[in-house]
Amino acid sequence: MTTSEALNSAKGIALGFAVALCIGISVYATLNDRFGNDRRPRELKLYGGLDTLFSQIRQEQTPIFLKFGKLSGKDIGFASTVYFRSVFDMFPVPVLVGDPSDPIFFVEDILRINLDHGDDWLAGRHVGIALSVRLSNGKLLMTPRRVPAPVLETPQGPGLSGHTNSP
Amino acid sequence: MISEIAWTVIYLACLLLVGCASIQWLTYQPSRLEAFGLALCLGPCLMGGWLILWSFLGFTPSRFLILSLSALAVVSMVFRHARGSRLSDREATTHSSNQLWAALPIAAFAFGLCFVVHDALLVPTVDWDAFATWQLKAKVLFYFPLVPRPAYFSNVALSYSHLRYPILVPMISTGSMAMMSTDASGLAKSPAVILYAGLAAALFAFVRRIRGIQIASIVTALFVSLPMLVESAGVGGAEMTLVALYGSSLICLLRWLQRQRPGDLVLAALFSAAMMWTKNEGIPLAIINGLMIVLFTPRPLSSRNLSLAAGFAAILACLYLPWAFYTRTLPRTDEDYLSHLSAAAIMTNLPSAPRILARFFFEMIALRHCAIFWVILAAIQFINWKTLRDRRVLMIWATLLLQIGAVALAYMVVTLWKRDDLIGVSVDRMVLHLSPAAALLIALQWPEAKPVT
Numbered sequence: 036m037t038t039s040e041a042l043n044s045a046k047g048i049a050l051g052f053a054v055a056l057c058i059g060i061s062v063y064a065t066l067n068d069r070f071g072n073d074r075r076p077r078e079l080k081l082y083g084g085l086d087t088l089f090s091q092i093r094q095e096q097t098p099i100f101l102k103f104g105k106l107s108g109k110d111i112g113f114a115s116t117v118y119f120r121s122v123f124d125m126f127p128v129p130v131l132v133g134d135p136s137d138p139i140f141f142v143e144d145i146l147r148i149n150l151d152h153g154d155d156w157l158a159g160r161h162v163g164i165a166l167s168v169r170l171s172n173g174k175l176l177m178t179p180r181r182v183p184a185p186v187l188e189t190p191q192g193p194g195l196s197g198h199t200n201s202p
Numbered sequence: 203m204i205s206e207i208a209w210t211v212i213y214l215a216c217l218l219l220v221g222c223a224s225i226q227w228l229t230y231q232p233s234r235l236e237a238f239g240l241a242l243c244l245g246p247c248l249m250g251g252w253l254i255l256w257s258f259l260g261f262t263p264s265r266f267l268i269l270s271l272s273a274l275a276v277v278s279m280v281f282r283h284a285r286g287s288r289l290s291d292r293e294a295t296t297h298s299s300n301q302l303w304a305a306l307p308i309a310a311f312a313f314g315l316c317f318v319v320h321d322a323l324l325v326p327t328v329d330w331d332a333f334a335t336w337q338l339k340a341k342v343l344f345y346f347p348l349v350p351r352p353a354y355f356s357n358v359a360l361s362y363s364h365l366r367y368p369i370l371v372p373m374i375s376t377g378s379m380a381m382m383s384t385d386a387s388g389l390a391k392s393p394a395v396i397l398y399a400g401l402a403a404a405l406f407a408f409v410r411r412i413r414g415i416q417i418a419s420i421v422t423a424l425f426v427s428l429p430m431l432v433e434s435a436g437v438g439g440a441e442m443t444l445v446a447l448y449g450s451s452l453i454c455l456l457r458w459l460q461r462q463r464p465g466d467l468v469l470a471a472l473f474s475a476a477m478m479w480t481k482n483e484g485i486p487l488a489i490i491n492g493l494m495i496v497l498f499t500p501r502p503l504s505s506r507n508l509s510l511a512a513g514f515a516a517i518l519a520c521l522y523l524p525w526a527f528y529t530r531t532l533p534r535t536d537e538d539y540l541s542h543l544s545a546a547a548i549m550t551n552l553p554s555a556p557r558i559l560a561r562f563f564f565e566m567i568a569l570r571h572c573a574i575f576w577v578i579l580a581a582i583q584f585i586n587w588k589t590l591r592d593r594r595v596l597m598i599w600a601t602l603l604l605q606i607g608a609v610a611l612a613y614m615v616v617t618l619w620k621r622d623d624l625i626g627v628s629v630d631r632m633v634l635h636l637s638p639a640a641a642l643l644i645a646l647q648w649p650e651a652k653p654v655t
Contacts, residue, residue: 046585046649053578054420058310060573064429065317068570078328086326090386115362119334122360123327126341126385131359138358138535140618 081175082120088177089124097163098129100182103149104169113175114149115142117168131162157182209381210323210389214396216272221245223275226282228472229465236407240469242400243450246393246443247476250374251521254479257348258524263373263380303415307422311402314432318398321436322391332391332438335363339372340390344379348528361535368525370479371440391438397446398435401638402426408453409645412460417648424578425641430571430634440481441631447477447484449638451491452601456594456642459498464510467495471514475521482539483635486608488518490601498597542615551614554621558610561625565633572633579640582647589647598646602639
């Protein structure tokens with residue numbers, strides 16, 4: 036065997052080893068991502084719970100308002116998780132976290148505009164359900180509340196009739 | 203649930219039919235597997251384009267629209283068959299033909315497919331980008347046609363979903379929803395499965411034709427098992443679509459370099475236009491593809507080549523302008539790189555370039571995303587540096603470097619995000635978009651096995 040042939044053989048062996056290593060690492064990385072941590076089961080559980088809740092609320096066909104409790108540090112991410120998921124689950128029924136004319140891009144935008152609003156403000160935007168969202172010991176707690184129908188003023192006098200946002 | 207699965211299968215069959223019918227008309231196909239792979243990648247784009255067209259005319263996607271295009275495809279295939287198909291397996295390769303090598307990519311593909319199918323068909327949409335942007339848009343298009351313009355596109359409270367992002371991927375998913383008559387099923391992600399299979403088949407068949415089955419098997423196995431590809435293919439986002447279209451467009455460009463058939467260029471233009479409708483990152487990729495035609499064909503300044511390049515540009519412009527026109531008045535409340543791209547902004551942010559390129563480099567050697575795929579490319583290039591004289595290798599390197607440059611420019615002029623945060627959440631996808639080019643470079647430069655005498 037000449038030097039050139041030996042070099043070629045060595046090159047072939049090295050490349051073969053690199054291919055095997057690359058595929059091996061790929062398989063390990065994929066399996067480790069799937070089964071090596073509990074991120075996916077946690078995500079599936081969280082989103083499954085949110086999907087169930089919002090699909091029930093969606094049947095009411097009434098816009099909802101999400102009010103987040105005090106969130107800080109890493110926990111602020113829950114605000115965007117819940118808001119983005121609720122918009123996805125509820126569409127085309129609107130979900131509000133503040134004035135609809137305020138742009139929302141980052142989670143900080145949500146928390147900045149997510150103020151306590153009275154029933155008149157909510158009813159004026161046809162909100163039928165206000166959902167209080169808070170974290171307690173790492174658990175996501177959500178408490179729904181029906182927004183009372185607005186009082187309509189008629190020529191005969193106020194408060195004689197009203198309408199509900201629910202179908 | 204059973205009817206949803208049945209309708210999903212029918213939808214996927216429709217995508218395949220449309221792809222096969224179109225590919226037969228567009229260009230000569232030297233191998234059935236290559237044609238099949240390209241058809242799998244083209245079918246969803248054409249179906250998405252058809253549904254977008256009707257949406258512009260005021261109709262939401264429906265079974266009737268999907269089945270009518272599929273029926274047209276069947277008629278076209280019958281007609282084409284009667285005239286004599288251009289599909290052929292006769293272009294024999296001169297390379298070794300030990301068919302056992304095929305077991306390697308088949309095993310790697312089966313491994314990846316398990317996870318892609320799991321994500322696309324068996325679990326709800328849980329990927330953040332997928333449900334916040336792409337699948338939300340799919341629901342919008344399911345309920346409302348594009349004309350009159352739905353309130354969604356002006357709703358700044360939904361700016362996080364990137365109101366002006368292109369809608370091909372959502373519309374392909376909407377087609378699935380329309381077939382199932384529901385928006386509540388995770389099966390809308392199903393077209394990703396055929397795109398994954400399509401790119402794998404096209405890459406394998408193309409490389410087998412030009413370099414032989416051994417190299418094709420190695421490159422395909424390396425590519426389809428890439429962790430980042432397997433992770434993101436079936437989750438309902440746009441990455442798989444962009445990667446499949448980009449890979450297909452590069453294959454068509456290489457075919458064009460080899461044979462100079464206008465049909466290959468038309469196909470490359472269609473894939474490139476579809477990339478522009480898939481993600482904003484597809485716009486520079488498509489433009490770079492056009493540049494490659496001008497720069498790397500054998501006689502770049504011949505009138506024939508110039509007219510073909512102009513034709514390529516015209517196809518891109520005609521197909522993309524409707525979306526550019528539609529979105530020109532939409533709120534620009536999300537990150538808008540193009541409008542920030544100026545010489546002054548680039549010069550101001552030039553010092554950040556080395557850091558951005560370093561992040562690219564570190565992502566390319568991140569084992570959990572890319573294994574040693576890019577290291578192998580570097581090693582092959584080092585061993586086989588003489589292949590840089592090959593026009594095809596130069597072209598793919600040029601596309602790769604220009605694309606990295608384009609993404610680096612976008613990172614440099616970012617305003618809404620903190621630059622490091624944006625790079626942190628997106629550079630893995632940017633590198634994934636480049637991986638078909640890397641796979642082709644490995645294929646073109648892999649040393650031939652020389653038998654020891």
